Amino acid sequence: MTAAPAVGPNRHLVLLDGLRGAAVLLVVAYHASYLTAGWGPRILPGGFIGVDLFFVLSGFLITRQLATALIDHGSIDLSDFAGRRVRRLVPALVTAVVGTLVLLWITGDLPATRVTVTSALGALLYVNNIQQARGWTLIQDLSHTWSLAIEAQYYLVWPLVLLGFHRLRASRRTILAVIIVAMVAISVRRAQMWTDQAHFQPLYLGTDTRIDVLLAGSLLGLLAAWGHLRRMEGHWLRVPVVGAVAVFALVSLFSETGDHRLYDRYGLVAVTLAAMTLVVSSLVDPEWSFHRVWRIRVLRWLGLRSYSLYLWHVPIFLAIARNLGDYPTAVKVLLGLTVALGLAELSYRFVEQPFRRRRSAGRKLAG
Numbered sequence: 001m002t003a004a005p006a007v008g009p010n011r012h013l014v015l016l017d018g019l020r021g022a023a024v025l026l027v028v029a030y031h032a033s034y035l036t037a038g039w040g041p042r043i044l045p046g047g048f049i050g051v052d053l054f055f056v057l058s059g060f061l062i063t064r065q066l067a068t069a070l071i072d073h074g075s076i077d078l079s080d081f082a083g084r085r086v087r088r089l090v091p092a093l094v095t096a097v098v099g100t101l102v103l104l105w106i107t108g109d110l111p112a113t114r115v116t117v118t119s120a121l122g123a124l125l126y127v128n129n130i131q132q133a134r135g136w137t138l139i140q141d142l143s144h145t146w147s148l149a150i151e152a153q154y155y156l157v158w159p160l161v162l163l164g165f166h167r168l169r170a171s172r173r174t175i176l177a178v179i180i181v182a183m184v185a186i187s188v189r190r191a192q193m194w195t196d197q198a199h200f201q202p203l204y205l206g207t208d209t210r211i212d213v214l215l216a217g218s219l220l221g222l223l224a225a226w227g228h229l230r231r232m233e234g235h236w237l238r239v240p241v242v243g244a245v246a247v248f249a250l251v252s253l254f255s256e257t258g259d260h261r262l263y264d265r266y267g268l269v270a271v272t273l274a275a276m277t278l279v280v281s282s283l284v285d286p287e288w289s290f291h292r293v294w295r296i297r298v299l300r301w302l303g304l305r306s307y308s309l310y311l312w313h314v315p316i317f318l319a320i321a322r323n324l325g326d327y328p329t330a331v332k333v334l335l336g337l338t339v340a341l342g343l344a345e346l347s348y349r350f351v352e353q354p355f356r357r358r359r360s361a362g363r364k365l366a367g
Contacts, residue, residue: 059217
């Protein structure tokens with residue numbers, strides 16, 4: 001007898017923690033090139049696609065939550081949604097930005113005041129992706145906040161879109177059709193905008209050219225909230241999952257952010273579809289032996305701390321690369337991972353978790 005898919009609206013999805021852990025590992029391995037420069041070939045030159053997996057997971061979880069609220073209450077409490085997003089994301093981000101600036105000051109690498117202020121505000125106001133796409137001079141140590149900016153901009157609008165669908169009484173088929181058409185239109189536009197590798201950044205960093213990945217996760221979130229995933233036969237996805245893993249492996253090993261195949265050859269679309277396949281299969285076929293990998297304790301541990309690890313690993317890796325460049329590569333890698341993981345744990349325990357507990361305590365008092 002096959003276990004029921006783990007897609008209930010209020011159930012914590014353990015396998016997705018493992019997927020998040022795998023996603024952050026890809027990104028960390030990609031940025032490890034700061035520590036291994038000059039040592040040999042990059043470990044995972046295409047590991048940046050871990051961000052795409054993050055986007056799909058985020059779109060799924062947030063949209064499932066919003067759609068469930070619409071089903072249960074007929075509305076979305078926008079102030080509550082915004083408050084939860086702020087408590088979840090902002091304290092850790094502020095801590096990391098301030099910590100990064102302090103680290104740069106200590107090491108004597110803090111740039112001119114104008115660059116420092118512009119970079120910090122860009123990260124904190126979630127516009128770093130726009131700044132980078134326009135070629136602004138910024139602190140490299142905060143460059144990875146581009147993905148946080150895209151998510152924040154998306155979730156500023158997406159709840160209103162869902163409310164609009166609800167108020168217009170759009171059918172579920174219409175909603176899905178609109179999302180799919182939007183995804184296709186964005187991917188086609190991205191391909192048509194491609195010119196050359198020297199000008200890829202607006203395509204990679206632009207909200208308008210990247211939200212198809214978040215829309216993909218949102219589509220899955222709607223299907224989950226509407227109960228469609230519960231009726232899926234998970235075993236039909238087992239062969240596509242093998243293909244999805246192959247896509248992630250090939251792109252991670254043989255691609256880079258400016259690879260034209262990601263844009264004019266629709267490689268990013270393939271990555272998005274692969275991420276969707278992994279997420280859906282984990283939800284509807286959780287007992288498949290392959291998915292045991294997502295239950296590995298280390299991956300789940302990393303998944304729970306993935307946000308803080310994402311925030312801290314780039315400034316730590318760059319600080320070590322700039323100031324300990326003559327040390328053996330193995331020492332730099334070991335030190336970088338140890339410090340980044342240590343700071344991620346501290347951030348998770350003493351910044352992320354306390355603000356989450358405040359939210360829970362507030363709900364109990366309100367009840």
